[in-house]
Amino acid sequence: MSFDERSEELARLRKEYEATGIEPHDLDADPLAAFDAWFAQAQEAGCTEPNAMVLSTVDSDGSPSARNVLLKGLDRSGETAGFLFYTNYESGKGSDIDATGLAALTFSWLQLHRQVRVSGRCRRVDESVSDAYFALRPRGSQLGAWASDQSRPVADRQTMEQRFADLEAQWDGKEVTRPPHWGGYRVEPQRVEFWQGRLNRMHDRILYVRSDQDWTRTRLNP
Numbered sequence: 001m002s003f004d005e006r007s008e009e010l011a012r013l014r015k016e017y018e019a020t021g022i023e024p025h026d027l028d029a030d031p032l033a034a035f036d037a038w039f040a041q042a043q044e045a046g047c048t049e050p051n052a053m054v055l056s057t058v059d060s061d062g063s064p065s066a067r068n069v070l071l072k073g074l075d076r077s078g079e080t081a082g083f084l085f086y087t088n089y090e091s092g093k094g095s096d097i098d099a100t101g102l103a104a105l106t107f108s109w110l111q112l113h114r115q116v117r118v119s120g121r122c123r124r125v126d127e128s129v130s131d132a133y134f135a136l137r138p139r140g141s142q143l144g145a146w147a148s149d150q151s152r153p154v155a156d157r158q159t160m161e162q163r164f165a166d167l168e169a170q171w172d173g174k175e176v177t178r179p180p181h182w183g184g185y186r187v188e189p190q191r192v193e194f195w196q197g198r199l200n201r202m203h204d205r206i207l208y209v210r211s212d213q214d215w216t217r218t219r220l221n222p
């Protein structure tokens with residue numbers, strides 16, 4: 001297929017979403033509880049990697065980047081409520097977040113014609129939280145966290161594999177501890193939007209906005 005044909009095909013691709021709708025009162029007043037309910041439904045529906053989310057950041061010049069990461073925790077404890085993920089603090093995303101203190105997340109549960117968008121402040125979790133999660137990871141992933149200078153150039157695959165093998169030997173017989181450059185971030189939501197695809201592009205959108213300790217819920221045009 002030529003590039004022009006592919007482009008025409010993409011323009012014609014169309015799918016009608018016939019799912020049942022949502023009203024603001026169908027969702028829990030707490031958006032994290034509402035998210036939790038939708039997440040369980042995404043798991044039940046067999047959505048692929050339902051905890052995969054696109055993390056969007058900007059650097060200090062406002063230049064945007066987006067990439068997938070995995071949701072690894074939902075913190076419901078009041079002041080620090082939020083969505084947790086783990087990464088290399090010296091990666092591209094790490095320096096964006098450390099510079100701006102902001103991030104957005106997008107979950108795409110396409111089998112259910114659903115999307116959830118989250119945005120707000122983003123900060124590193126306590127070291128004890130990262131230590132506890134790191135200890136749960138398989139040994140290979142723990143070594144991988146030491147081996148990878150994430151987002152930095154590397155000469156070739158062999159250099160990476162040699163570095164991994166060296167670290168394997170170095171840590172042989174020892175418990176692998178968390179590298180200081182690796183840990184968690186928590187996105188503390190200021191806005192959470194639930195999107196349900198409906199017929200004729202008349203989709204449902206319910207937006208939660210945080211005001212002090214409370215949340216307001218509003219329906220948005222699709």
Ligand SMILES: Cc1cc2nc3c(=O)[nH]c(=O)nc-3n(C[C@H](O)[C@H](O)[C@H](O)COP(=O)(O)O)c2cc1C
Pocket residue numbers: 049052065067068069070071085086087088091092093094150151
């Ligand atoms: C499904 C999926 C899940 C991923 N999960 C993570 C993750 O949890 N943490 C992470 O650092 N990178 C994860 N990655 C890799 C990132 O998308 C990205 O390539 C990497 O973190 C470097 O991004 P950066 O240069 O923007 O910092 C994942 C990629 C995919 C496709």
